[in-house]
Amino acid sequence: MGAFVGRLKARARRLLQRPGSADLSRYEPLVRQAGAREQWAQGLSDEELTEAAGALRESAGGRFGDRDLVELCALGREAARRALDERPYDVQLLGTLGLLTGHVVEMATGEGKTLAGALAAAGYALRGERVHVLSVNDYLARRDAEWMAPVYALLGVSVAWVGQSSTREERRRAYAADVTYGAVSEIGFDLLRDRLCTDVAELVLPEPGVALIDEADSVLVDEARVPLVLAGSAGEVEADRAVSEVVRRLRAEVHYEIDDNRRSVYLTGAGAEAVEAALGGIDLYSDEHAGRLAAVNVALHAHALLRRDVDYIVRDGRVQLISESRGRVARLQRWPDGLQAAVEVKESLPVSRGGEVLDSITVQALVGRYPRVCGMTGTAVAVAEQLREFYGLEAAVIPPNRPCIRVDEPDRVFASVADKEAALVAEVAEVHATGRPVLVGTLDVAESERLARKLTAAGVENVVVLNARNDAEEAAVVAEAGALGAVTVSTQMAGRGTDIRLGGANGADHDEVAALGGLYVVGSGRYPSSRLDNQLRGRAGRQGDPGGSVFFSSMRDELVTGYAPDAEVPGEVADNGEVTGANVAAVVDFAQRVAEGVNLETHRDTWRYSKLVEHQREVLLEYRGRVLREDVAVRLLEQRCAERWADLTEGVGEQEAARVARLVLLHHLDRGWTEHLEFLTDLREGIHLRALAREDPLDEFHRAAIPAFKRIVDQARDQTVETVEKLEWDESGVDLAAVGIRRPSATWTYLVHDNPVGSEQDRVMKWLRSKVASAERSWLRR
Structure with missing residues (x-):
């Protein structure tokens, strides 16, 4: 009776601490039973271990009972110990069981998600199902497939990966494996290409089985707003360079106005008159010049709202978009052709080729094709409601192997951005002087480079910058961020995929760094999502190591001015610009919640409209498949x-x-x-x-x-x-x-912002303003 009451208390405590999460406590006895089988598994030779896994495949019959799950965990733990010299913790095996039962498991940074995911993928494969491990990028897909390959080999499971450079034959061979790793975009693009095949022999993708999603919150929530597109050649895109030059000369708040959250821009009456005069005295709002008005609006969006080194960078003579959720170049992403061309003209670059959309698919529809879906991330509970609403998935929290002892300090809020950055630089310089490693998380490329320059000027030596310009070097940079005396300035850390070990990659100075307090994480501002804040914080305090974090914000940060524009400074302002008062942090929290709400509505909006389109596509594909076969x-x-x-x-x-x-x-x-x-x-x-x-x-x-x-x-x-x-x-x-x-x-693939020029409400207001401006000018001309 006492044990039963204890379990009830533990369950109640878990629900209070992690509301909205599924309960995996029923699987804890299976993990203990797997531990009891550990000595047996250690006594097997490599061949016998592989045979035992093969026997599991033969006996499973498409389903795993509790005994099969215990056997899998015991064999998987021993395979990992032999292949990687890593013995999975009990909590990793619990994560594996959570994945095998169709949950999105939340495991903190450094808790071994990759290995837990590999054992789950092997379990599904041994159950007779084909598994696709969907990652956020090519680098992580290849790294994880090659890293876990020895474990799969001992379990008798074949593994492969696909990437941007894979040929059609390489893709076909990779998808023939039991487990295939690939970026979600690559697997989606293969599906789109298959949909246009005219011969059965050209098809690459097999029928979907299991989708195991790494960084599930990023893929299922952040990427879900960005459709994948297959385009076909349709000639060159015409960009109106004359319009671009006219727009370039316009002045903000005189000729055009930008809404508070930078999602919409529109001409004022003075602006419309200036544009009309510069274009030869035309009536911009007449039916005759509707095309010119559209060109003006696109050029205005490119000049006023899209910022170099924030929304995109120019590298190798091309405009490359930056992923808002990950702070890195989105290699296949572009805006719709007209807007893409307008930005290229703005940067005096050749206009890239245009094309007509042959087909597209949302990430949500892509994942929805799989009969079984599961995933893992460090921040699942924060999006538990969205996972349930859009995918029917339940989040489950896996406790850390060792308690987290990281110290998260209260936010420090300043009146201005300049005050904030000055205080941040002083804080980093002071901590760096002790030898403690510091990781500075920034909001965009421009900010990361500006802060790096200021830190260097303040005497901080060997500052390393990681952003969209050098993201190819990210693994090496991240691996050394915990070294003694290291100062790393990075854009968003979500999905970096490499742990920061105290003392550097080899852990040589682990104890000395731990004695200094471990890695110190400093955020240069709150992100539009609390999940991204937590991803950054989670880089410190891995596996029970000491660590600390603090966020510096200002009342003039874009998050606050965009989503809480009417907020007043809620307290006293000190000489260094820091705002003190009981409600200071509440303003930033409120702005962040509004931003999260806007992004959620964008996701819902995308899905509302695309749901019908996806249904129509499935109906047409059924008929097309019969035509093909x-x-x-x-x-x-x-x-x-x-x-x-x-x-x-x-x-x-x-x-x-x-x-x-x-x-x-x-x-x-x-x-x-x-x-x-x-x-x-x-x-x-x-x-x-x-x-x-x-x-x-x-x-x-x-x-x-x-x-x-x-x-x-x-x-x-x-x-x-x-x-x-x-x-x-x-x-x-x-x-x-x-x-x-x-x-x-020719065909090519890319991702395109589904809503690049604002929400439905933004477009209604822009249309109304244009009509009002047109009416005002008509009245003045009388």
């Missing part, structure tokens, strides 16, 4: 143009005629989908105006999108018949190009 096109032509079909069959043979019919029908289906996507894009751009008539924009979107979709297949069939009627052939074959049947001469 069956004689659907042949039967169509036999029914609709039997005489012409007979001529074609006689002229080129049944096999070639069937291939031609398939290619023609697939071309028109894919063309119809591309045009449908263009229609939906235009529809959504204008649908916000329905709100002015008190109509629900989403309902109106559905009302227009559904009948348009229903016409695609019938139109493709009609067009196929018309095309075959026009076909010509000779002894060399059928000339498909003569009737316009050709695949894009």
